[in-house]
Amino acid sequence: MKVLSGRVVFDLVLLAGAVWGLVQARSLPAAFGPGQIGPGDFPAAVMIIAIVALLAVLWQDLRASREEPRAEEGSTERVGLAETFGVLATGVLLAGYIALLEPLGFLASTVAFLFLAVLSCTWFLDRPDSGAAWGRLLLSAAVLAVAGTGLSYVVFTYGFGLIFP
Amino acid sequence: MSVLIDAFGLIADIKVLVAILGGTFLGLVMGSLPGLTAAMAIALLIPLTFGMGPIMGIGMLLGAFCGAIAGGAIPAILLNIPGTPSSVCTTLDGFPMARKGEAGKALGVSISASFIGGVIGAVLLILLAPPIAAFALKFGPAEFFALGVFGLVIIASVSSGSMLRGLVAGLLGLALATVGADPITGAMRFTGGQPALISGIDLLPALIGLFAVSQVLKDVVDRTGADSADKAPQNFTSARPPWGLLARAWRVIASSTVIGVIVGAIPGAGGSISSFMSYDQARRMSKTPEKFGTGHPEGLIASESSNNATAGGALIPMLTLGVPGEVATAVLMGGLTIQGVRPGPALFDQQAEIVYGIFLAFILANLAMLLMQLLGIRLFVRILRVPPRMLMPLILMFCVIGVYGVNGSIFELWLMFAFGLLGFFLNRYGFGTAPVILGLILGSLTESNLRRGMVVFDGDWTQFLLRPISATLLGLAVLFLGFVLLQQRRDRRRDKENTA
């Protein structure tokens, strides 16, 4: 019996966020006068309702995972290792792109991102089996990266007057 | 009448027509890219209008306005990524239709519903602008608060699965809406010392993160290891505008356009709410409410006819009072001002031909939008044939360009990233992301007006219940909430009977 499914962990994360929010909201300055609503009151009310609702959700999820542990195993919820790596790789690539956008400049960072992301997506989504196919893919990824970057740079900079780093 | 002829004279100039067409085209392109909104499309075109005559520049900006709102539906339907905030609702039924192989039909429905909504909006603008503007001005703190509460009830009907989970997502949006300087006292709330958060969480990075980035991550999971050929084949023959379907849905169109125009006309309410409200109303009127959210054309019609009618509605307070209703019209008004055209009552009296020229240009822009999109359907659908390994990196690149392009802030890109992860898990565990956006939009409207009302009414909260419009809205909110709960109970009982 696995109680700590990803679902439950996420519920707990949200719950922790709501509790933190409530504590923060309580520490905000009070309202000006009697009968007025202060800065912390609305957020506090939202957080309290959210905590109650999340406890109900948590209860549902715990019960569900206890009652039908097997049904969950077979459902779409099960994520294989490959999928996890796929999401991680995509996330890391996007984070890297954002982090390097200003240091490297728009052109270099975008070319690198597109090239690597196409390769990464190819690896996870439809991996070819032969070495020759990989060669073609490398070429197409490079073409897409350069063309995509160049075209969007020209359109956005000269067409729309946006300024990139 | 002679004013109308003068206005025709202004419009019937090849340069003006080209400007309207060009503006509409650029609006469509920008609206369909995630991250570039209608306001951004207009703002980017303003410098281009500097050298033009007034009506030519205005035509171009109006075209961009119409085009961007309609263009937002294309990625919403094809990729489940709303191009602009007002097309969030379009994803609810548009994307399921595309998944069923009806992408062409969905686009046809959406485009023609947009056109009808836009034109009816324009007609209402021309005929009823002064009374609608007078009604819109009746909205004070109490009325806005009630409108916000009324809107929050919609969370129940846009929750994809469990209503409890939808509520959690909505509350998450409300909580996020309180980030930033307090609207009344200026106290900092949850900003962690970040200057970028002083003015709150911007809608755009949240929208792009929750919908576009999370959708790409979801696709990576769904498609990993899966055979890429298992998609439903797209049916291309049905790309013609389905006028028959639209005619049968006339009640949905009527209610959606009226809601769109009125909500659009209320300064400060914001156009993104109107499509949610119309969607909710269409669902309530429907004999088959359970079909909404599964690829039901009526849901698509409600959303698209409403958000394009909103454009006409938003022009009402701007033109008649000189008070723009939301961001896009505020930017548009800036563009008009720089052309030396100052909207307001005096414009109607002194330069009526310009006002009528604006009306005509607006209708023409809608027509241009219809024609361009109908011609483009086959091209749009081809996006689905781009292999995902190429499409997904490109989508992410446009997300980054869009979010960075608007405010030039790296911080907002990180915000987008965080919202992407959040949205991924919210979708994965059945909470949904549409309620978060709704909460984020309505949160500040509701709270700031509650607080403002307490100041204006000097602490007398009964004012919120006693004023006619606000009492009506609050009463309807309670009524509709009861209706939804009752319906859910009935559905659950039916499910139990079926399984028994």
Add this chain to the structure above:
Amino acid sequence: MFKTTTAIAAVALGLAAGPLAAQEDFPNDTVTIIVPYGAGGGTDNFVRALEGPLEEAFGTDVAVRNIAGGGGAVGLTQTLTNEPDGYTVTIPNNAFYTLVGMGNVNFELDDFDYIARLVTEPYVLTLGESENWSDLESFVDYAEEEPVTLGFAGVGSSSHIMTLAIADALGVQVQFVPYGGGSEATAAALGGHIDGVVLSPSDVVSAIEGEGGLTPVASTGESSLLPDVPLFSDGGVDVTADQWRGIAAPAGVDQAVIDAWEAALKEAVQDESFQQAVDNLGVELAPLYGDELQQFVQDGSDLFLPLTESVAQQ
């Protein structure tokens, strides 16, 4: 072959002469103006109108970059990360004082060199229709006894501070009602939800036309949009601060570069299309440079900082 050599030589020369040339023949590269607000707003439109004439005056490219967020805080903070070489500048206005006064930013006013003031715009006390008042005098008579509600654009904004200053100077009882922006506040006054607003002329000019419109009763300065509105100072009330827009750079700019900026701006403001745009935007062309400008900035700081700090402490 020859071309490549000269190109290399030119680059080498350019590198060697870099620091010196940066001061003497300023500018020889693109000048960037950071607009700390979103595209399409009043400040952005003003800068876009200035862009062309300034390019002509400088003979180089001028790029406008919008870095919005935090009511200007993000763009201004970003400006300060640049070298004080005059190639990156931003648009100073009263928000400089209010941001510092609210304690939301970690820069000070003298972290910037103020190069010019170009346009100004007064604040106008504009009232809704009421039987209780028709002009400033009757309004003051009424509001000394009964509290009135005045709206403005955002808590801690310069219009908020001016509402405070005006209420103080008139000695009236005011409930302060912050709105999200100028147009929201104007709509609320038109709908009779609040008694009046303190905003710039361009925010209210349309709302005073037509039946049941608003009445502008007093202004902090002359406005071409509202030529018949009396000044506060005419009635012996000392409120004269105007909103303004100019050019400022991170502190430490060489005097030669500042002189080059002044010369270019003096030429650019003569441009006909710029003057037309300024006129259409409803602001007043009021250039100010050098010592007078420093005094103007100091006056603004003396007025706004203490009032803003009092708001922040509430």
